[in-house]
Amino acid sequence: MAVLDNLEPKAVFHFFEELCSIPHGTFDTKRISDYCVRFAEERGLEVIQDEANNVIIRKNGTEGYETSEPVIIQGHLDMVCEKTEDSDHDFKKDGLDLYIEDGFVKAKNTSLGGDDGIAIAMALAILDSKDIPHPPLEALFTTDEETGMGGAMAVDLSVLKGTKLINIDSEEEGYLTCGCAGGITCRTSFALNRQTSRGLSLVIRISGLRGGHSGAEIHMQKGNALKLMGQLLHQLNQETGLQLVSLSGGSKENVIAMDCTASVLAPAGSLEKIEKAAQAMKETWDVEFMGEEPGLKVTVEEAGEKELEAAAPERTTQVIDYLYLMPNGTQDYSRGLAGLVETSLNPGVMSVKDDVLTICTLVRSSVDSKKEALQERLRTLAALFDADFTADSDYPGWMYKEHSPLREIMVDTYKEMYGEDPKVITIHAGLECGLFLGKRPDLDCVSFGPDILDVHSVREKLDIASTERCYDYLKAVLAKCR
DSSP states (O other): OOTTTTSSSHHHHHHHHHHHTSOOBTTOOHHHHHHHHHHHHHTTOEEEEOTTOOEEEEEOOOTTOTTSOOEEEEEESOBOOOBOTTOOOOTTTOOOOEEEETTEEEETTBOOOHHHHHHHHHHHHHHHOSSOOOOOEEEEEESOTTTTOHHHHHOOGGGOOOOEEEEOOOOSTTEEEEEEOEEEEEEEEEEOOEEEEEEEEEEEEEEOOOOOBTTTTGGGOOOOHHHHHHHHHHHHHHHTOOEEEEEEEOSOTTBOOOOEEEEEEEOTTOHHHHHHHHHHHHHHHHHHHTTSOTTOEEEEEEEEEEEEEEEOHHHHHHHHHHHHHSOOEEEEEOSSSTTOEEEEEEEEEEEEETTEEEEEEEEEESSHHHHHHHHHHHHHHHHHTTOEEEEEEEEOOBOOOSOOHHHHHHHHHHHHHHSSOOEEEEESSOOTHHHHHHHOTTOEEEEOOOOEESTTSTTOEEEHHHHHHHHHHHHHHHHHOO
């Protein structure tokens, strides 16, 4: 028996479990895209699959809705792939190991992909149904949303007949999202200019941080392992001098980095001094985080004196000083919406390839000029340290529309069902609606979704009861779209 068989709504959790059995990390969406195509073909539904693996499925309206305007239901097929340090899960081959605990669906030692598998599951459940009243439907499933929104950039929206678009990619029940920040990916690259050097070989690790969504949770001031490593190496370099062999950390540009590893050469006889400095820094961070990063670990492993290819001391200092000075986290709050983060950035991934160290940073802002200014700040900082700078995957924000018939329907439906108004908001995280509106300004978009906690992390969990309520809400909204 499937793990989720006894959960309601049965159809939604049936399809969610099937989706979770298919590997579907970003840039690995062919299999899950093909699954959606087979789903449509088996039911005689019209289906389009493009070269980016985006899928559009059409279903006619039910009795009484045959001539209604089509409604677009939209979600993305890819998930953020995170796992615990001791997990042997292979996201390229293995399905997720689901389990139920305390009213939540979780995945053992990995992220869950409720963002955004639950959107696809809800859409498939409605497309599969025979007794849910609805207008003509166009289900739009995009790919590679989590890193650059490649599917949304590639999809041809001119084939869609509807203008009302319900995006199911929000993670807090009771909220209707009607605007979001835009973003751009910035890359700072250092040629390491290695030379043969001899010294004490050390591996310094920072691990155990909570991590999380670099948009929705950036205001929570979670520890970023790349920034912490920059701070630690800066101190050690001042005290003993270092030569950098390698640096790596983080997993995705839109995930707050949970770990970072530095391989360095240090002067002979400096181990005790470095260990004491690392422990003192760890104790300082524990005080500063006030218990909010309980899993934080700092370790120093010694591998004896070695002769290795390492960056020269001067180049090492440039790299370390850049890490120490690079901006991170919230930069500005909105002047119009109290408490909303307006501009932020997240150094998410750091790695070495072909003797070049690259730091990948995601800049977000709901104000284009602020996004451009922060990008230029990073470009200027890179130039000061003789590093190369590039930027790509620029996507626009989604501006709040004063007039939105879909929003009115969704607000009225929520009030009828629950006796209170939903919270209508804009958010700092990125949603595909901004890209869609750039292609089709006539679209009327609203985003909603069930409670999903700790998205983009190994603690991700989907609220079962919230999922049922949100599915009932979606059905009620569709019934009103005559």
